[in-house]
Amino acid sequence: MDLVSLLKKDHRKVEQALQSLIEESNGTIDKAKLMEICQELQQHMRAEEELLYPQMLKKMKKSEEGRSLTEDAMHEHGEAKDILIKLLGEQDKLSAEECKALCQQLLQDLQHHVQEEEEQMFPKMEEAFSQDELERITQEIQTLKREHKGEF
Numbered sequence: 001m002d003l004v005s006l007l008k009k010d011h012r013k014v015e016q017a018l019q020s021l022i023e024e025s026n027g028t029i030d031k032a033k034l035m036e037i038c039q040e041l042q043q044h045m046r047a048e049e050e051l052l053y054p055q056m057l058k059k060m061k062k063s064e065e066g067r068s069l070t071e072d073a074m075h076e077h078g079e080a081k082d083i084l085i086k087l088l089g090e091q092d093k094l095s096a097e098e099c100k101a102l103c104q105q106l107l108q109d110l111q112h113h114v115q116e117e118e119e120q121m122f123p124k125m126e127e128a129f130s131q132d133e134l135e136r137i138t139q140e141i142q143t144l145k146r147e148h149k150g151e152f
Contacts, residue, residue: 059128060114
């Protein structure tokens, strides 16, 4: 699987799972499902932050737009992590409605982030990296995800 397909697959998986969690919440939130979504999202963000974004910044050092897109993506990850921390850290203190509202905010933020990545960042990435580099990053991401599966 190529890098863009791998990342898009992760995007769809998390978006669909989060949407399903929100739709199925009838006064309660499935905590096990929420934890699974958070783990999946954290794993994806970790791969991007540790493997993709640093290499993007190196490749894009002469492209202000490319650097800006990468820096924005990193900032958006921070915002998503803040929501995840609140969801998981205060889960027992939050009402079902508060939890649902945070999940909805997370979904909105993720959809915005995903749109920017897929429409703006990924094309720049494909231009900047050779096919060999893209394949190497794909393998590194797959390895990292296997080694840290289920961690949060």
